[in-house]
Amino acid sequence: MTTRPRSLRASAPWRVLDGFGNSLRSASRCVQPGSVEELASVLRAAREEGLTVAFRGAGRSYGDAALNDGQLVVDQRGLSRVLAFDPASGRIEAQGGVTIEQLWRTGLPHGWWPHVVPGTMFPTLGGCVAMNVHGKNCFKAGPFGDHVLELDLMTATGEVKTLSREREPELFRAVIAGLGLLGAVTRVRVQLRRVESARLRVVPIRTPSLAAMFDCFEARLASADYLVGWVDCFAGGGSLGRGLVHQANYLTAAEDPAGTRLFGAEHQELPPSIMGVPRSLVWRFMKFFTNDAGMRMVNAAKYLLPEHPGGDGSFLEPHVAFAFLLDYVPNWRLAYGEHGFLQYQVFVPDATARATLAEVLERCRRRGLVSYLGVFKRHRPDEYLLSHGLDGWSLALDFKLPKDPAPLRALLGELTDLVHEAGGRFYAAKDSVLDAAQFARGYGERLGRFRALKQAVDPEGLFASNLARRLGIVAND
Numbered sequence: 001m002t003t004r005p006r007s008l009r010a011s012a013p014w015r016v017l018d019g020f021g022n023s024l025r026s027a028s029r030c031v032q033p034g035s036v037e038e039l040a041s042v043l044r045a046a047r048e049e050g051l052t053v054a055f056r057g058a059g060r061s062y063g064d065a066a067l068n069d070g071q072l073v074v075d076q077r078g079l080s081r082v083l084a085f086d087p088a089s090g091r092i093e094a095q096g097g098v099t100i101e102q103l104w105r106t107g108l109p110h111g112w113w114p115h116v117v118p119g120t121m122f123p124t125l126g127g128c129v130a131m132n133v134h135g136k137n138c139f140k141a142g143p144f145g146d147h148v149l150e151l152d153l154m155t156a157t158g159e160v161k162t163l164s165r166e167r168e169p170e171l172f173r174a175v176i177a178g179l180g181l182l183g184a185v186t187r188v189r190v191q192l193r194r195v196e197s198a199r200l201r202v203v204p205i206r207t208p209s210l211a212a213m214f215d216c217f218e219a220r221l222a223s224a225d226y227l228v229g230w231v232d233c234f235a236g237g238g239s240l241g242r243g244l245v246h247q248a249n250y251l252t253a254a255e256d257p258a259g260t261r262l263f264g265a266e267h268q269e270l271p272p273s274i275m276g277v278p279r280s281l282v283w284r285f286m287k288f289f290t291n292d293a294g295m296r297m298v299n300a301a302k303y304l305l306p307e308h309p310g311g312d313g314s315f316l317e318p319h320v321a322f323a324f325l326l327d328y329v330p331n332w333r334l335a336y337g338e339h340g341f342l343q344y345q346v347f348v349p350d351a352t353a354r355a356t357l358a359e360v361l362e363r364c365r366r367r368g369l370v371s372y373l374g375v376f377k378r379h380r381p382d383e384y385l386l387s388h389g390l391d392g393w394s395l396a397l398d399f400k401l402p403k404d405p406a407p408l409r410a411l412l413g414e415l416t417d418l419v420h421e422a423g424g425r426f427y428a429a430k431d432s433v434l435d436a437a438q439f440a441r442g443y444g445e446r447l448g449r450f451r452a453l454k455q456a457v458d459p460e461g462l463f464a465s466n467l468a469r470r471l472g473i474v475a476n477d
Helices: 036-049 100-110 125-131 169-175 210-220 257-262 279-286 292-304 319-323 332-336 350-367 406-421 436-443 445-457 466-470
Strands: 014-018 025-031 053-056 072-075 082-086 091-095 112-114 148-154 160-163 184-194 199-207 226-231 243-250 315-318 341-349 373-378 392-400
Touching: 036 053, 036 072, 036 148, 036 184, 082 100, 091 100, 100 112, 100 125, 100 184, 100 319, 125 184, 148 169, 160 169, 169 445, 199 210, 199 319, 210 226, 210 243, 210 350, 210 373, 243 292, 279 332, 315 319, 341 350, 341 406, 350 392, 350 406, 406 436, 436 445
Parallel strands: 025 072, 053 072
Antiparallel strands: 014 025, 082 091, 091 184, 112 184, 148 160, 148 184, 199 243, 199 315, 226 243, 226 373, 341 392, 373 392
């Protein structure tokens, strides 16, 4: 039955929402529709009442993508049903509020795993589509959008369009990585990947410099299913960019006969404690180390301490344990303190990446503003209008936000110019520092094509967010 709110301005409660980095907050009216029909009613009411609408899933975007100051935020977690799953083909249909966790819990007991997952299992499918998330295998599997077969988009008028590479392909390629600015993703059909074991074979490799990390990746790209590098951003001189690379590969049933008996979700649960401390409490201990001295020590220890692989230098690890490192410590973001942190991820083309990423790390060290966590990946280009994907490399950096953020923001402005000069771009899901001119410089004519499509499907500008206004994708009120 269609349920129409009495009046959103009168009935929708106000909430103060934050970005995952805990550094940006915004007050807005919030609603959580429980059905597609109710969502259509909410959009109609918002349009009539002159409210703009931003969509929010699990709130895992680090910056302001799911904030809409003074306007309306639609929480899509009320649309969280898996609609269909075919264990023979590995195709799954689900509402936009279904999470990556629901995806693997549905598929893995039958031998299917998502092709692409981010570092946490909690993002919703709608969010994964809107941000075109990537994983540790982007160089091989591409981003999340490459495995979306079809989706339903509810536009500003309440019309539901079914989109795919065959049906309205231009709009399909704009909705994926479209930052939720073209409508609500209410249904997604995704192809999962067949796996023959519930475990991966993981090989850790210590790399004494950034150059060595590049070399390690290039030597293993053809043979690896996953590759991710952790970077000790405190190391300098000849050790600049030192770190650890982890290569992981799927296993055949012949290689891991016991692996097929571990498909049940009960074999994939993360450990309840870390070094005897319940996981839910670990972030409180982390707070004592989230300062320059503490993180210098933690980074050095992580680089130097062995991981105790087996005799052949590798070990077996469940998919969940390898994929979702961010979920080992619930509420870890709170360890950064009251001002939160910024995550800043740069994407640089292959031809300029070695020099550019080294300069990024060196400038941070010279300014005394060092990232507490650095993550290095290889990427491939994709077909989506506002996607961050390119034939190159990325470095994600976590900066604790100081009481006076001006020096850090000045540094990030310099690094942004540096990345642009190298032909790079940025990832909107993690951005909170770019302005409209900087964003436009990274996307050029693709941004113009996106705006034209938005004008066609959302002529009254119903869909907006703090991110979209800051980046100049929609007009500032």
